[in-house]
Amino acid sequence: MIKSVQGCSETENQIKLDLDDKFPAIEMHDISKSFGAVHANRNINFSVSKGEIHALLGENGSGKSTLMNILSGIYFPDSGVIMQDGIPVYFRSPKESIKHGIGMVHQHFMLVEELTAVENCILNRKSVLVDLKKEAEQLSKFAHRYNIAIDPLTKVRKMSVSEKQTVEILKVLYMGASILVLDEPTAVLTPQEIDRLFVILRKMRDNGCSIVFISHKMNEVMDLCDRVTVLRKGQTIGTRRISETTQHELIEMMVGKSIELSIDRPKIINKENCLKVRNLTVRDAFGFPRLNDITFSLDHGEILGVAGLAGSGQKELCEAIAGLQKNVIGTIDFQGTSIMGKTPREIIKMGISMSFIPEDRLGMGLVSTMDIADNIMLKDYAFHSGPFLDRKSARMKAKEIIERLDISTPGIHHVVRKLSGGNIQKVILGREINLNPKLLITAYAVRGLDINSSYTIYDLINEQKMKGVAVLFIGEDLDVLLELCDRIMVLNSGKVTGIVEARSSGKEEIGMLMSSGSSFELDNEVTA
Amino acid sequence: MNDNLIYVTIALFIASAIRISLPLLLGALGETITERAGNLNLGVEGMMLMGASAGFLTAVRTQSVLLALLAAMLASGFGAALYGMLTITFRTNQIVTGLALTIFGTGFANTMGKASVLGKPLSSHATPANIKSFFAIKPLSFDISAIEGKPVIGPVIKFISTAFLQHNIYVYGVILLAVLLTVFLYKTRAGLNLRTVGENPYAADSAGINVIRIKYTYVIAGGMLCGLAGVYMSMVNIGSWVDNITAGRGWIVVALVIFVRWDPLKAILGSFFFGALEVLKFYLDIVPALKSSLFFNMYFLEMYPYIMTIIVLVITYASKKGTWVGPASLSLPYFREER
Numbered sequence: 001m002i003k004s005v006q007g008c009s010e011t012e013n014q015i016k017l018d019l020d021d022k023f024p025a026i027e028m029h030d031i032s033k034s035f036g037a038v039h040a041n042r043n044i045n046f047s048v049s050k051g052e053i054h055a056l057l058g059e060n061g062s063g064k065s066t067l068m069n070i071l072s073g074i075y076f077p078d079s080g081v082i083m084q085d086g087i088p089v090y091f092r093s094p095k096e097s098i099k100h101g102i103g104m105v106h107q108h109f110m111l112v113e114e115l116t117a118v119e120n121c122i123l124n125r126k127s128v129l130v131d132l133k134k135e136a137e138q139l140s141k142f143a144h145r146y147n148i149a150i151d152p153l154t155k156v157r158k159m160s161v162s163e164k165q166t167v168e169i170l171k172v173l174y175m176g177a178s179i180l181v182l183d184e185p186t187a188v189l190t191p192q193e194i195d196r197l198f199v200i201l202r203k204m205r206d207n208g209c210s211i212v213f214i215s216h217k218m219n220e221v222m223d224l225c226d227r228v229t230v231l232r233k234g235q236t237i238g239t240r241r242i243s244e245t246t247q248h249e250l251i252e253m254m255v256g257k258s259i260e261l262s263i264d265r266p267k268i269i270n271k272e273n274c275l276k277v278r279n280l281t282v283r284d285a286f287g288f289p290r291l292n293d294i295t296f297s298l299d300h301g302e303i304l305g306v307a308g309l310a311g312s313g314q315k316e317l318c319e320a321i322a323g324l325q326k327n328v329i330g331t332i333d334f335q336g337t338s339i340m341g342k343t344p345r346e347i348i349k350m351g352i353s354m355s356f357i358p359e360d361r362l363g364m365g366l367v368s369t370m371d372i373a374d375n376i377m378l379k380d381y382a383f384h385s386g387p388f389l390d391r392k393s394a395r396m397k398a399k400e401i402i403e404r405l406d407i408s409t410p411g412i413h414h415v416v417r418k419l420s421g422g423n424i425q426k427v428i429l430g431r432e433i434n435l436n437p438k439l440l441i442t443a444y445a446v447r448g449l450d451i452n453s454s455y456t457i458y459d460l461i462n463e464q465k466m467k468g469v470a471v472l473f474i475g476e477d478l479d480v481l482l483e484l485c486d487r488i489m490v491l492n493s494g495k496v497t498g499i500v501e502a503r504s505s506g507k508e509e510i511g512m513l514m515s516s517g518s519s520f521e522l523d524n525e526v527t528a
Numbered sequence: 529m530n531d532n533l534i535y536v537t538i539a540l541f542i543a544s545a546i547r548i549s550l551p552l553l554l555g556a557l558g559e560t561i562t563e564r565a566g567n568l569n570l571g572v573e574g575m576m577l578m579g580a581s582a583g584f585l586t587a588v589r590t591q592s593v594l595l596a597l598l599a600a601m602l603a604s605g606f607g608a609a610l611y612g613m614l615t616i617t618f619r620t621n622q623i624v625t626g627l628a629l630t631i632f633g634t635g636f637a638n639t640m641g642k643a644s645v646l647g648k649p650l651s652s653h654a655t656p657a658n659i660k661s662f663f664a665i666k667p668l669s670f671d672i673s674a675i676e677g678k679p680v681i682g683p684v685i686k687f688i689s690t691a692f693l694q695h696n697i698y699v700y701g702v703i704l705l706a707v708l709l710t711v712f713l714y715k716t717r718a719g720l721n722l723r724t725v726g727e728n729p730y731a732a733d734s735a736g737i738n739v740i741r742i743k744y745t746y747v748i749a750g751g752m753l754c755g756l757a758g759v760y761m762s763m764v765n766i767g768s769w770v771d772n773i774t775a776g777r778g779w780i781v782v783a784l785v786i787f788v789r790w791d792p793l794k795a796i797l798g799s800f801f802f803g804a805l806e807v808l809k810f811y812l813d814i815v816p817a818l819k820s821s822l823f824f825n826m827y828f829l830e831m832y833p834y835i836m837t838i839i840v841l842v843i844t845y846a847s848k849k850g851t852w853v854g855p856a857s858l859s860l861p862y863f864r865e866e867r
Contacts, residue, residue: 093736093738093864094733094734094735095736106734108730110728110734111728112723112724112731113856119720122720123720123732123735123736123737126717127717129715129716130716130717130720171735
């Protein structure tokens, strides 16, 4: 550990943010890696200097994760060299990579939930006995250097997502990393938490650490980073200084063509009520209210956004409307008729369609080991009669959806699990749209998707809106919610803290509504 | 029946419960460290049988305690290593592999066990005399005749002596082992690493812990403990070879580990509880009224350990949500490049 601290601070004097490769901490030359027939990385060149935050941009499947997994010793490259301070190094396991001061903060935290923060941070130590109190003190002192405040003796299980991430970063630093790789660290945070994270990251940079920052969110890259390298289809497209580039250029580099960045927001044509929810309360199996007395209405041709931290009741809201929740009090009227007490199938037949993309993307809605046609049939078969499945029409529909949504797959009989994330999500959404719903509920439709796929999905949703479909859009990215939706409802610990006009409100306002007045923060932890 | 006799009977009951629970405790310790490494090994029964037979065969042939114990550890360690190779390196399904190990171990043991007694006169079917006498040594036993007669303190000393001090070195050794394992698990670096591997091998790997090596180490070490449990049954508790000598105790061990929540210290009490259930039938003479009641009928008493196994599992998993129910990665294969 001591070594690392020096590693970080000895350079302190030299740093003057010289962004030309004068002090490259790590250089990766001509890295190639293939998995079977897929070339994930082809002759990639990448380097990060001491005391800089270097963004790594690229769409899904562009090879960012593979490259960083090579850097952190999880994969071994087929060819290419990694140089550290001008000397070639080889990492055959994460252990060796840590020894060289490279630490990775994964999207799925590499933490042991059952252990305390300090235990998680001292996993790679050599001593025989463990004196937790002493270790905790040392850790606190160390954390202070980076303006990080945590309680080292709390179990990770009891922390919020943002706290867990802080522990993860601290762990990697404490293990001696001076080169940090952060894989989409802001995906799970509120705007306020993101600000806090950025403060820590800048502090680390000032202490001489190198940071590789992987993100989809262009404005974060512009705000935080010093340089940026763009990957596309496994190849390096180029490296730019942030001060000398624009969002537009970067997107063009990523996508390979110029694309329109703004999201359409067509006006609502004729206001006609579709869904009315009054005093809805949903309790979980333990009697704890997951949704507490919420009231809202949704018109045809309107997109109502739902914002909130993970686990604020979004899932319960979707499921209550879709008829999947048992413990429901209040009224839900769809086009004037109550749907309380109806079975999910009856509700689908009335024209309400729900798609929920969970964090692992495959957990809900699709059977990952079945092919596209079968998955489409899952919801479709009920509308046909007779004991036998109508495979022919399912195949037709599958082809239609693949064509319409531009899903890249070898064929309709390709197993869903083997599709990329974006394509899986298109299959889910395509299936729902295929049922011609009057009310479309979609949760996290663009979760983890790259820019191109995201915009395809926004277009699809807008297309439905134009057809007069009422859309309940549950989202994560506040920028998108603000651009796409007509109104935004903010959920906070199961309560509605506000419904705002999207055209006239800002990120800060919504961020405040998302986190303010939450009386039991721990319940927001959920998903990690 | 006088009071004194009841005391002595209870003390004797405790003593024999401890004796009979020893293989359960050993097996539970073995399975605990195996499961703490994230491997659910359902082959306990098989490994116990392998140890029981190989150990007994060696005991009969060599008349050496040490060699018998070694042979038992080798045999069951071999079974565990097979299981480890399949589940860790080839990432087969742990449940299926464990079941296969039990089937394999049973066949292995019954063949080997028969070999140990085949063609020998009936008198040599039992544990050799010198091994018997080795296990008859009671290191903590002392002469209490001098204080036995004294009021108050006399009966207390006698009770403690009868219940806890009349055991062989093996018993104390195993209890000490349980205590040491507890310290190891919660107070040492290696224990922390072991727990981490069982909870989240990806985190362990990214922290530079050699996941594969740890898994192999504890799977094989756990298997060896199961073998020691088996050989104790054949050599000491029963004292001769009988086919299927463990009679399902390997399965009780699997449940016991869950019951005591993967804690070596609690395993001492847990195994004692199951041991007590098993010997209860011999001690009901004290209370004749019970003996005639349906639920203390011989046949019911024989069933209790097995019934309790089911009840314990139900209670454990039906208990409050939010409590820890075992290593998070238990029974999941680990593959670094798959995430």
